[in-house]
Amino acid sequence: MALKTIVVFVDQTAASDARVRYAAGLAMRHQAHLIGLFIVPNAWQHDRADSNIQGGAAIHEMLERHNLIESDALRAAGRSFEAMAARDDASFEYRAVRGGDVGELVRLHCLHSDLVVVGHPSAGLPAGWSPEQMLLSTGVPVLIVPASWPEGTIARKVLFAWNASREARRAITDSLPVLRAAESVSVVVVDPTNNPLHGQEPGADIAHHLSRHGVAARVEQLQSRGEPIAEVIRRYAAKDQSDLIVLGAYSHSPRRELLFGGVTRTLLGKVTIPTLISH
Template sequence: MTFTSILVHAEPDAAASPRLACAVAVAERFDALLMGVGAELLQSTAVADPFGMLAMEWQGVMRQQLEDNLKAAEQTFRLHAGSLRTDWRTLYAPPTDALCGAARAADLIVAGGAPLTGADYWRQADTAELAIRAGRPVLVAPPTHRTFHGDRILVAWKDTREARRAVADAMPFLKRAEAVVVMEVCTKDQVEAAEFHTSEVVAHLKRHGVEASAKVEVEADDRACVELNIQAQAMAADLIVAGCYGHSRMREWVMGGVSRGLIQAPERFVLLSH
């Protein structure tokens, strides 16, 4: 079980650098194809111009800017990729839609964490929407420059379909890890069930050759994300594996508390599956 193709969205600005570096590190580790996507779409604008000349001129300027952005994104991608095997795609579409489509040919998507200031649907991919829609695991890179290792991994367990999917999707990382902890955060009345859940997951992982241990922490639900990061820090884990919980409400993606915290304020790398 391995990753053979890694998909990443490239942009011309510095905000894309952490996710590109992460994608390169994962592609190198698994000797995988690195797939880069440059995607952008012109936003339709309404200009009050009875003769249409100003609107045509403005559209021309914007289209040239779009082409320049996409060329610069490809240059940035190739600079990061170096000698890796690559596949580049230029797509004239909103980035989230473009990546969800391109994911049909990929095993893993690498995306950026933390919403960018003034996020632009026409130029920037929405990490939460990718995790829900793409049908592939999404590795979220924190906005600060970190080197991805994945040697020590924390599995954020919740007895749900999404968490089970996340463990299965993360297996290539888990099988290479030096230490894995399966942790469930629960209330006092759920401890016995949580201990049973985590012990079963540990047994499952060991059957796959993954050495793992279980941990249960008693805390309120709204403290779950904090406790996960505390444990990850304590064990020097740079990767958290978690199910992604959320649903669509008229194009607004409503995320569960832990999912939202891990995406919007990632302190380390996070693998999300839905």
């Protein structure tokens, strides 16, 4: 698999700039087509008093004003996206989504991509949607870029969280182009002796598999000593100066993680390093 189509969610916040810069850099590295997806704001949400307007002329003026607000937002977001996406020989386009069923329209656009890029804490997604929901509803891997992430550091030192689950295995396939392009990949196994699925030498077989695909991988076996696994991963990422975390999301069901907590929910609760999730 190659990374050839990337969708990034665009809005009018400062957080949008970080994710668009990241997505544009990733698209250039992989010679991928970049799609900026903007959800046009509903002007009705800005002034509820408009619902009390009466009279033909007043209603006409209100509709004109709403159209102007939406058009201005559309153009401003488009200019910002194009300023960051327009690089040498870059392939990109800007799309807008509006209407009542925005969630399903957005989902349709994402289904035809190899990767979806969103932000944190502001994801840029439709109201009520989360990165996890986008992942689970489309099956397309989602890369979450924190608003504070500096320009220029894009997936050079990758931490791959391996727990020998179906989801982690899927994450390898989904992220393989990114792993190949990285300078180094740390396959991190936490509490390996607690999981018989790892085999005799935890992490070794999957590292060999990655190396056959041209990935510069090494295995790091870590002990949690009772600490939450997500915190062990975060601490190692900081120590190793990782600039991307890759994991298979929800090895347990999302409902179980909601009730009892889990690695996915904890890592996504506070994203400080770009994180690619797959399911």
